[in-house]
Structures are given as C-alpha cells and as structure tokens.
Amino acid sequence: MTTVHVYDTTLRDGAQQEGLNLSVADKLAIAGHLDELGVGYIEGGWPGANPKDTEFFRRARSELDLRNAVLAAFGSTRRAGGTAADDPQVQALLDAETPVVTLVAKSHVRHVEQALRTTREENLAMIGDTVTHLVGQGRRVFLDCEHFFDGYQLDRDYALDVVRTAHDAGAEVVVLCDTNGGMLPPQVSEIVAAVREETGADLGIHCHNDTGCAVANSMAALEAGAMHVQGTINGYGERTGNADLVTVVANLQLKRGYDLVEPERLRHALHLSHAISEVTNVVPYGRQPYVGASAFAHKAGLHASALKVDPDLYQHIDPALVGNSMRTLVSDMAGRASIELKGRELGYDLAGQPELLARVVASVKERELRGWTFDAADASFELLLRQEVTGEALRYFDVESWRVIVEAAHRDDAAEATVKLHAGEKRVVATGEGNGPVNALDHALREALAEVYPELEKFELIDFRVRILDSSHGTDATTRVLIESTDGERTWETMGVAPNIVQAAWAALVDSFTYGLMKAGVDPR
Ligand SMILES: CC(=O)SCCNC(=O)CCNC(=O)[C@H](O)C(C)(C)COP(=O)(O)OP(=O)(O)OC[C@H]1O[C@@H](n2cnc3c(N)ncnc32)[C@H](O)[C@@H]1OP(=O)(O)O
Numbered sequence: 001m002t003t004v005h006v007y008d009t010t011l012r013d014g015a016q017q018e019g020l021n022l023s024v025a026d027k028l029a030i031a032g033h034l035d036e037l038g039v040g041y042i043e044g045g046w047p048g049a050n051p052k053d054t055e056f057f058r059r060a061r062s063e064l065d066l067r068n069a070v071l072a073a074f075g076s077t078r079r080a081g082g083t084a085a086d087d088p089q090v091q092a093l094l095d096a097e098t099p100v101v102t103l104v105a106k107s108h109v110r111h112v113e114q115a116l117r118t119t120r121e122e123n124l125a126m127i128g129d130t131v132t133h134l135v136g137q138g139r140r141v142f143l144d145c146e147h148f149f150d151g152y153q154l155d156r157d158y159a160l161d162v163v164r165t166a167h168d169a170g171a172e173v174v175v176l177c178d179t180n181g182g183m184l185p186p187q188v189s190e191i192v193a194a195v196r197e198e199t200g201a202d203l204g205i206h207c208h209n210d211t212g213c214a215v216a217n218s219m220a221a222l223e224a225g226a227m228h229v230q231g232t233i234n235g236y237g238e239r240t241g242n243a244d245l246v247t248v249v250a251n252l253q254l255k256r257g258y259d260l261v262e263p264e265r266l267r268h269a270l271h272l273s274h275a276i277s278e279v280t281n282v283v284p285y286g287r288q289p290y291v292g293a294s295a296f297a298h299k300a301g302l303h304a305s306a307l308k309v310d311p312d313l314y315q316h317i318d319p320a321l322v323g324n325s326m327r328t329l330v331s332d333m334a335g336r337a338s339i340e341l342k343g344r345e346l347g348y349d350l351a352g353q354p355e356l357l358a359r360v361v362a363s364v365k366e367r368e369l370r371g372w373t374f375d376a377a378d379a380s381f382e383l384l385l386r387q388e389v390t391g392e393a394l395r396y397f398d399v400e401s402w403r404v405i406v407e408a409a410h411r412d413d414a415a416e417a418t419v420k421l422h423a424g425e426k427r428v429v430a431t432g433e434g435n436g437p438v439n440a441l442d443h444a445l446r447e448a449l450a451e452v453y454p455e456l457e458k459f460e461l462i463d464f465r466v467r468i469l470d471s472s473h474g475t476d477a478t479t480r481v482l483i484e485s486t487d488g489e490r491t492w493e494t495m496g497v498a499p500n501i502v503q504a505a506w507a508a509l510v511d512s513f514t515y516g517l518m519k520a521g522v523d524p525r
C-alpha cells in the first residue's frame, strides 16, 4: 500500500479558528505533542505574515527536537508581475529554513481574475516560477490548490493546468483543497480519481468541514488515489473547522489497514488530543469520535446487558487502541446490568446479587424522577451504591442544623452561614462568610470540620452548576445543583436536588466532602 503523508496544519489553519490565539510558546508545545503522536509533517505557520510566526520558525530551529515529523513553512506564491527571487514573502519562506515549503495557489478562475486581479497565464507563471525557485533552493515543495474542487467544476481545464504546472515545476505533492468545505464524498472521489488519471501528479487532500463531511471527504480522496492528507488536531480551523486528523488517522489505521503511526503512539491519542486542548484553551468536545469523553460511554440498559457479556457487542473498536476507556453511565435508562458494570468500574463485584441490583435500579429511577441525574454525578452514585451494599450511609459528621443569611451590604462577603454538627465525638458550632450563600456554607462546614478532618484543606470546589427542573413553577421550581470538586489529583461530581437552591447546594456539598474523605481513605472519627 502507498505510504500516506499525515500532514498537520493545526498551527496554521487550525489557528485560523475563531477565538483561538496561540503564543509562540503554545505553538512550540503543540508541535512537540504532534511529533509524539507521530504525524509526518507539521505546518508551523506563515513566516513573514506576522512576527509571531517568523519567531516560531526562528525558535523552532533550536528549541524543537522533532523525532518523527518534518517542519513545513506555509505561504503564497509570488505576487503578480514580479519574480519569485525578488518577492519578500517567498524570501521569508526560505528564511524559515524548513525542509518543506507549502505554497497556496489559486486554481479557480474567478479567484484568479477577481481576487488576484490578474490573468490566468500570469497565475500559472506565479506558480511555476515560485515552485522552481524554491526547489532550486533545495526545498521540498507541496502546493495547496485553493478552491480546487469548486474551480474544477467551473473550469476543469484550467484547474488541471494548475496541477500540471506545479507538478512540472517540481512540486512533490499537489494538494487539492476544498477551501469552502462544500463538497460531498462522491464528488471528491470522482474529481481526485480524474485528476490523478489526467496529470499523474502525487495528490494530497485538504478538507474543511462546512458540510460535516471533512473526514469522509478526506478518506474518499485517499481511497481515490491521494497519498497525502491534511487536517488539524480536534478539527480546529476556520468556520466549522478542518478534517479532524485524530479521526482520519484512527479511521485509516484501524479500519482500512493503513500503517500511518506506530500503534503505541495511537494509544496516546486521547492524552495528546487533550494535552493540545489544554494549550489551545478549547474545552475538549465530549462527543468527538474516538477520543471524546462520551465516545465509549454507555447509558442504555440494553447496551449494558450485552456489554457485560462482550464489550465488542456495542463498541466499534477496543477503546484502548486510542487511549480511551469504556464507561457505564447510570441513569433512569439503566438496568441491572448497567449497575453491575458500573459497580465493576468502581471496584464492587455485584455479580450474582440480583436483588441488590434491582434495589439500586429502583432507587436510581425513583430519584431521577425527582430530578437527580446520576450520569453527571458519579460520586453521588458511588455513595448511593455503597449505602445499598453496606446497608448504611457513610457519615463523617452528623448535622444538627445549618442556616445562612444573605445581607445586601456594600462589601464582598455578603453572606454568613452557621453550621452546628457532631464530629469526632464533639459538638461544633462554626460560622463562615462568603460572597454568596454556598460559599459561606462551604467556609462554615470546613471551619467546623477542620480539626477532626484536616484532609479537607486540600479540597476545592471548581465548578458549580444550577438547573431549574420544572421551570413552569417559576421560583417554586425544583432545583438541581451539581458541584465539581478536586483534591488536586482527582476530580469528582456530586449533586443535590431540593425545592430550595441553598438546600440543594448543601446536599451536594455534604456529598462532596463525604466522597472526598472516603477516597482519601479516611475513617469516620
Ligand atoms: C485558504 C487559506 O486559508 S490560505 C491562508 C490564509 N491565511 C491568512 O490569510 C493568514 C495570514 N495572512 C496575513 O497575515 C496577510 O493577509 C498577508 C501578510 C499574507 C498579506 O497581507 P496584505 O499584504 O496586507 O494583503 P491582504 O491580506 O489585504 O490581501 C492579500 C493579498 O495577497 C494576494 N494573494 C492572495 N492569494 C495569493 C496567492 N495565492 N499568490 C499570490 N498572492 C496572493 C491577494 O491578491 C492580495 O493582494 P493585494 O494586496 O494586491 O490586494
């Protein structure tokens, strides 16, 4: 099978995504992750277009130690009416000192005439001259044909002339771009096969996702004879993004038998995709194929009953192949098998205990009817399961009462809470202030427990979400509060449901402290 180039353009086309802004240090960090993933080429940016990209290539020379990938600099063909040798932008591409230069060129007659405002012949001369000049300077040249598919449909002969000109001038790969992202797989297949047949050039594919088909179009192109695929990690890119390279690579390697990256590297795909999300500051997309948090999460009871026998029955691959893992979600769609599988994940062997399983299912369904949502609060489910298994609730403290006062005052700490409880055989009364009632309760509860459970010091609330469940009741509605907490190493989610938002938050807070102490291995004192 032909070797396929995996060409990543996260640092150039990915960075064209709305809201994404990468520093030079970010770009260097992402390039390191891409190299670890095993991509063949990393397009670092457009040297000369902005000082940041120029600086990236300067620093890359000494700071990037690429083991697998080759660095590419991106830029356009020379300006109309000049020469490549005298063009400052072409010189900036040489100054980047990368082994590969990727040029963007016009291949659509309307773009040539209206956007470039030049003649068809001059555009071909710009391409031929720029490729020849760069090849003469020892660069491997890839040529991106912007708007190729639309251009081919409008004027096939001209689009083919562009490919031939680049190929004849020495471009190693001519990349057909679906710049507007409007193509569908059958069109891509037909056009790629025809271009390959007509020109004999080695072809690449670069797809945008405006029809939701970027991955499918990229695969169609490869199956039709392309040997180079461009994309971005997590599908970042202008408008609706580019082809998600993680999905493309996993599809090709795991489903079509291509040998693109070492299997061991693919096993780190989830980790690397999330590490890159961390740098881009874009929250990972839970339903992303292969590496999304939900990609192998199972909610339906029927699915769980089959998965219990054999995970292959409801999974298209073994999640470990991409570094992901199977998760069972507990909700009112769960059956006994879901609880048994979830129990297994949490370290409880519940096989052969049908009555216990039925009891947990009933309890979950009854609570979900009242507004609980266990698939968003694993920790609250684990506490419920533990209670059913052991026959008693885990209690680190007994609450006598709590109250909170919110005062309209011109200062930050406008809420004050008092908590009375018993812990470590002592009765404690503690107060706490906060910028709101939950914050004040959190402070008061910590204050009350600090002496008996110093472990609490590490706990931190990192997210707090409120949902009104039956909004038709207005301010009388039931409220669900979800709290995410961390101890610096693990994070967990707990929930509370009550007619009163503060009561719901209190329940979620108590579950959060109880769960955190349990996981820290603390015995009730
Ligand atoms: C499909 C893609 O995503 S391609 C990548 C697009 N990425 C970017 O545009 C990001 C980086 N771009 C930039 O920083 C700037 O646009 C620059 C530095 C490249 C150019 O800036 P300016 O010189 O101010 O020009 P401006 O952006 O207004 O217009 C682009 C110019 O390039 C010309 N041009 C466009 N494509 C090409 C090409 N393939 N070959 C040669 N010239 C081209 C346009 O005709 C226009 O020329 P004009 O200045 O004579 O009107």
Ligand SMILES: CC(=O)C(=O)O
Pocket: 013, 104, 144, 145, 146, 147, 177, 178, 179, 180, 206, 208
């Ligand atoms: C080159 C490029 O990014 C495009 O045509 O979409």
